[in-house]
Amino acid sequence: MASQIDVFHECFDQVGDPRVAGRTIHPLNSILFLVVSAVIAGADGPDEIESFGGEKLDWLSKFADFDAGIPSHDTITRVLSLIKPAEFQKALLQWHAHLCEINWDHASKDDNRPVHVAIDGKTVRGSYTDAEKSDAIHIVSAWATANGVTLGQTEVDSKSNEITAIPELLDLIDLRNSIVTLDAMGCQKSIAEKIVEGGGDYLFAVKDNHPKLCAAIADHFEMAHNDGLTAHGVRAMTTTGKQAAREEERFYATCPIPKALRELTDQWKGAKSICQANTCTTRGDRQSSDVRYYISSRPARVHEFSNCARSHWSIESMHWVLDVVFHEDSSRLRTKNATSNMSFARRFVTTLLKRDTRNKSLRRKRKIAGWNSEFLEKLLFAA
Structure with missing residues (x-):
């Protein structure tokens, strides 16, 4: 598992951090890991991503640096608004390519x-x-x-x-x-x-x-x-x-x-x-x-x-699927980068959920991932 986590961070190191150096308390990779994990587990926006993080802090801390706690929904929204969609997409696609070997x-x-x-x-x-x-x-x-x-x-x-x-x-x-x-x-x-x-x-x-x-x-x-x-x-x-x-x-x-x-x-x-x-x-x-x-x-x-x-x-x-399972049309993110980055995260998560062959709906798989950390880990890290 350690090598899988290292590869995850290597993929996401390519995403440039647009925040002011020395004035951040949450590492960018940690925020992005939180976003991807939370979207898999049923979170549909920054508020729910923050709530997921609060409930799963101990689990999240096994894979990324959350010494400063869980970022607020405002911080999550700001980061999604600032990072370049092309870089975020590239990181997710490389991570998926690694999972598929x-x-x-x-x-x-x-x-x-x-x-x-x-x-x-x-x-x-x-x-x-x-x-x-x-x-x-x-x-x-x-x-x-x-x-x-x-x-x-x-x-x-x-x-x-x-x-x-x-x-x-x-x-x-x-x-x-x-x-x-x-x-x-x-x-x-x-x-x-x-x-x-x-x-x-x-x-x-x-x-x-x-x-x-x-x-x-x-x-x-x-x-x-x-x-x-x-x-x-x-x-x-x-x-x-x-x-x-x-x-x-x-x-x-x-x-x-x-x-x-x-x-x-x-x-x-x-x-x-x-x-x-x-x-x-x-x-x-x-x-x-x-x-x-x-x-x-x-x-x-x-x-x-x-x-x-x-x-x-x-x-x-x-x-x-994006509308019914992920409630994309209900999202009120309004900046281009934030909307685009969350949209691509949903598409990426759809791919991960479909890789699991059990005979259950995508909606139900998201719920199971929210309840069962082992299943969430399997979706994130299993080849």
């Missing part, structure tokens, strides 16, 4: 399977400062979907600024041998170019922000359905699923970019295929359908496309 991207590269990276945004609704609640912080994050690992995040002032945030987020990620999926807002030629130049591939949803391209892809697949899919080189598959009272039939199709579309698609660096996903949902006697179109730098492989298209929306389930 091998970094997620290196493992995937060894077996030549591309890593699926889903990028999407979420508004932290309680972080507003004006009466209209219009300035809530919007966080754009990247997930390695197969591993359930958050790879990085960046924050902006509103959803409309996602386009500017995505390139910044891509700079934090090793894009080699990855497939990056984005919804229509991120479907930009400049982002496609950045991904390809970084050694990755992309799968972008195409909607009305590129009306000519969207219409051309839709027309091509309509013609293929009328004339016969194989006649137009289209590869297709259908899957079905049932959940509660809802049944879904999902149709996926992809083909190499046809000559008639190359004038439009040549502007997209590395573009190789176009895709269609059609989901038909039945609830009792009611039916609804949703058709999406995509452009991709990957070859036309229908199974790969279907996996990426489905996995991309798993990030939506993570947003649900």
Whole structure:
């Protein structure tokens, strides 16, 4: 256990302490260890982190310096507001890589399977400062979907600024041998170019922000359905699923970019295929359908496309977890750094909780971690 604790502190030594030297009584690493431990154990904000620390002081003192006692919630908030999110993220990711004994991207590269990276945004609704609640912080994050690992995040002032945030987020990620999926807002030629130049591939949803391209892809697949899919080189598959009272039939199709579309698609660096996903949902006697179109730098492989298209929306389930299990939308932290740092801590803790394979909900695992210090230690230190 001693070596594990040493590695934890080595990872978090990279986080610069912005406080005035000689005027601090609580070591930075101790505060960060308290934050991570408390969030695992059910604390949802600085007040609850302080309370957790007061109840668990003896346990915490085994792993970090708390000779000056537990920092106040004001101190915890101030530290979270001052430390740089990029440094905090890097420390957490390195700690997770140590727990897994091998970094997620290196493992995937060894077996030549591309890593699926889903990028999407979420508004932290309680972080507003004006009466209209219009300035809530919007966080754009990247997930390695197969591993359930958050790879990085960046924050902006509103959803409309996602386009500017995505390139910044891509700079934090090793894009080699990855497939990056984005919804229509991120479907930009400049982002496609950045991904390809970084050694990755992309799968972008195409909607009305590129009306000519969207219409051309839709027309091509309509013609293929009328004339016969194989006649137009289209590869297709259908899957079905049932959940509660809802049944879904999902149709996926992809083909190499046809000559008639190359004038439009040549502007997209590395573009190789176009895709269609059609989901038909039945609830009792009611039916609804949703058709999406995509452009991709990957070859036309229908199974790969279907996996990426489905996995991309798993990030939506993570947003649900953050709201329901961690009460993120209720958080009233209002400074960008504090909101971002707590948000990433929640995402990191979600990964740790999912690594435990017992058949219990994430909410229940957090409660058990608060009650049972041995389980909390296992989540923090067990490889």
